Amino acid sequence: MNDFLFTRETPAQYARALHSTVDTVAVHLAGVRSPRSAATPDELEDLVADVDLDRPLGDLDAVVEETRRLYLDHAVQFHDPGYMAHLNCPVAIPAVAAEALTAAVNTAVETWDQSTTATLIEQRLVDWAAGRIGFPTAEGPDGVFTSGGTQSNLQALFTAREERLSRAHPGSRRERLAGLRIVAGEHAHFSVAKAAHLLGLSPDAVVLVPAARGGAMDVIALERALHEVEATGGEVAAVVATAGSTDLGLVDPLPRIAGICRGHRVWLHVDAAYGGGLLVSPTRRHLLDGIEQADSVTVDFHKSWFQPVAASALLLRAGRNLRFSTWNAEYLNPRDAVQPNLVDKSLQTTRRFDALKLWMTLRTVGAEGVGRALDRVLDLAQEAGRVVDEAPDMELVAAPVLSTVLFRHRPPGLDDDAADRLVETVRAALFDSGRAIVASTVVGGRRCLKFTFLNPGTTVADVEQVLDRIRDVARELLPVAAVAGAR
Numbered sequence: 001m002n003d004f005l006f007t008r009e010t011p012a013q014y015a016r017a018l019h020s021t022v023d024t025v026a027v028h029l030a031g032v033r034s035p036r037s038a039a040t041p042d043e044l045e046d047l048v049a050d051v052d053l054d055r056p057l058g059d060l061d062a063v064v065e066e067t068r069r070l071y072l073d074h075a076v077q078f079h080d081p082g083y084m085a086h087l088n089c090p091v092a093i094p095a096v097a098a099e100a101l102t103a104a105v106n107t108a109v110e111t112w113d114q115s116t117t118a119t120l121i122e123q124r125l126v127d128w129a130a131g132r133i134g135f136p137t138a139e140g141p142d143g144v145f146t147s148g149g150t151q152s153n154l155q156a157l158f159t160a161r162e163e164r165l166s167r168a169h170p171g172s173r174r175e176r177l178a179g180l181r182i183v184a185g186e187h188a189h190f191s192v193a194k195a196a197h198l199l200g201l202s203p204d205a206v207v208l209v210p211a212a213r214g215g216a217m218d219v220i221a222l223e224r225a226l227h228e229v230e231a232t233g234g235e236v237a238a239v240v241a242t243a244g245s246t247d248l249g250l251v252d253p254l255p256r257i258a259g260i261c262r263g264h265r266v267w268l269h270v271d272a273a274y275g276g277g278l279l280v281s282p283t284r285r286h287l288l289d290g291i292e293q294a295d296s297v298t299v300d301f302h303k304s305w306f307q308p309v310a311a312s313a314l315l316l317r318a319g320r321n322l323r324f325s326t327w328n329a330e331y332l333n334p335r336d337a338v339q340p341n342l343v344d345k346s347l348q349t350t351r352r353f354d355a356l357k358l359w360m361t362l363r364t365v366g367a368e369g370v371g372r373a374l375d376r377v378l379d380l381a382q383e384a385g386r387v388v389d390e391a392p393d394m395e396l397v398a399a400p401v402l403s404t405v406l407f408r409h410r411p412p413g414l415d416d417d418a419a420d421r422l423v424e425t426v427r428a429a430l431f432d433s434g435r436a437i438v439a440s441t442v443v444g445g446r447r448c449l450k451f452t453f454l455n456p457g458t459t460v461a462d463v464e465q466v467l468d469r470i471r472d473v474a475r476e477l478l479p480v481a482a483v484a485g486a487r
C-alpha cells in the first residue's frame with residue numbers, strides 16, 4: 001500500500017500524522033527547562049545504535065514517540081534562554097508553518113514548470129531585499145536564495161572571479177587565475193578562504209587585511225594591499241567586507257571600503273550573513289550604511305531574521321552577473337524559455353522553496369516585527385556587556401557591537417595562562433551539565449568565553465544566572481585546571 005505517501009487518497013493520514021507530531025512538539029516545548037539534556041555521548045550513541053533500521057515500527061505514533069526519545073529529548077534547544085553559544089535563533093512560528101507547507105507540497109523552485117507562484121514569491125522577496133539594501137533599480141539588482149552564508153559567499157566569489165576574468169587583461173585564463181587575489185579582513189568568515197580554495201585559486205590567494213584599533217578592517221591597510229597586488233601584476237577578484245563578524249560582531253567601515261573599491265575598480269562583496277538583520281532594525285539600520293555600494297551581499301535569514309535553517313540569499317547589485325551561474329539543459333531550462341527558471345541563477349538544481357518561510361513571517365509580523373525582535377537582542381548584548389564589565393571576577397574582552405559578548409572569568413589569584421586553560425574546561429563542563437551552552441574563542445591570543453545572543457526572550461537575569469553557573473563550575477574545576485597546567 002502507498003498510504004504512507006502524500007496523495008489524494010491520504011488527507012486523513014496526513015492530517016493525523018502532522019497533528020500527532022505537532023502535539024508532541026508542543027508538549028515538549030512546554031516542558032523544556034534547559035538547552036539540552038545531560039546525557040553523555042556514550043548514552044546517546046547507544047540510543048541511536050539500538051534502533052534496528054531493518055525492523056520498522058510500522059506505526060507513525062510509535063515512531064514519533066521513538067523520535068521524541070532519541071532526538072527531541074536530547075536536541076540542543078535554541079529557544080531556551082540558557083543557549084548562548086552560536087548564531088542560532090528561536091524560529092518564527094509562521095516560518096515553521098511554512099516549512100510544513102513546503103515539505104508537503106515539495107515544490108522545487110528551479111524551473112517554472114515545477115514551481116509557478118513559488119518562483120514569483122522568491123523573486124518578490126529577492127527584489128524586496130535588494131530594495132532594503134538600497135541597490136539602484138537602474139542597475140537591475142537580482143539574487144537568489146541559497147542554503148546558507150557559506151554557499152552565498154561561494155557564489156559571490158565565483159561571480160566576482162568570473163566578472164574579473166571577463167575583463168580585458170593580458171594572459172591566458174590559467175595564468176590570470178594563478179594571480180587572482182581575494183582581499184578580506186582578518187576576521188572574515190572562514191568560508192571565504194574555503195571558497196577561494198574551491199574556486200581553484202592559488203593557496204596564497206586570500207590576502208588578509210589587518211584590523212585597525214577596535215578590530216574592524218583597517219582601510220589604509222586595505223588600500224596598501226590592493227596596491228601590492230596590482231604592483232606585482234596580480235588581479236583582485238574581490239574585496240570581502242564583513243557586516244557582523246562571527247566572533248566579535250564587528251562591522252567593517254563600509255562607505256570607506258566601497259570608495260576604495262570603486263577607485264581600484266574592484267568587486268566589493270559584503271558578507272552580512274550575521275548583520276543582515278540590521279536591514280530591518282528600527283534603531284540600527286545605519287550600521288549598514290554603505291552596503292548599497294556593494295556588488296554583492298550575503299544575508300542569512302536563518303540567523304538574525306529568526307528563520308529555520310536553511311534560509312539565506314545572495315543579492316547582486318547588477319543581476320546580469322548571475323549569468324555566470326547559468327547552464328542550460330534542453331530537458332530543463334532551455335535557452336529560449338519564456339517563463340523564468342530560477343535554476344539559471346543558482347548553484348543548486350533541485351532547490352527547496354525556502355523563501356516561503358520569510359514570506360509568511362513578513363506577512364504575519366512584518367519587517368518591523370522582525371527588526372524589533374533583533375533590536376531586543378542587541379540591547380540585551382549591551383546590558384550583558386555592562387553586567388560582565390562590572391563583575392570583579394569577569395573581564396570584558398571587547399565592547400559588544402551586535403549580539404556577541406566576549407569575556408574571561410578571572411577568579412582571584414589566577415594568572416593569564418591558567419585563565420586560558422579554564423575557558424575550555426568551563427565551557428565543556430557547562431555543556432555536559434546541560435544547563436547552559438556558551439561558546440569559546442581566541443581573541444588577541446587569549447582564550448575567552450563567548451555569549452552569542454539571538455533570543456529576544458533572554459533577559460539580564462538569565463545572563464546573571466549563567467555567569468553564576470560559570471563561577472560554580474570554575475570553582476569545582478580550578479584544582480583540575482591547575483594540575484593540568486603543572487603537568
Ligand SMILES: *Cc1c(COP(=O)(O)O)cnc(C)c1O
Pocket residue numbers: 087147148149150151153189191242244245246271272273274300312
Ligand atoms: C554564519 C556566517 C557565515 C556562514 O553561514 P552559514 O549559513 O553557516 O553557511 C558566513 N559569514 C558570516 C559572517 C557568518 O556569520
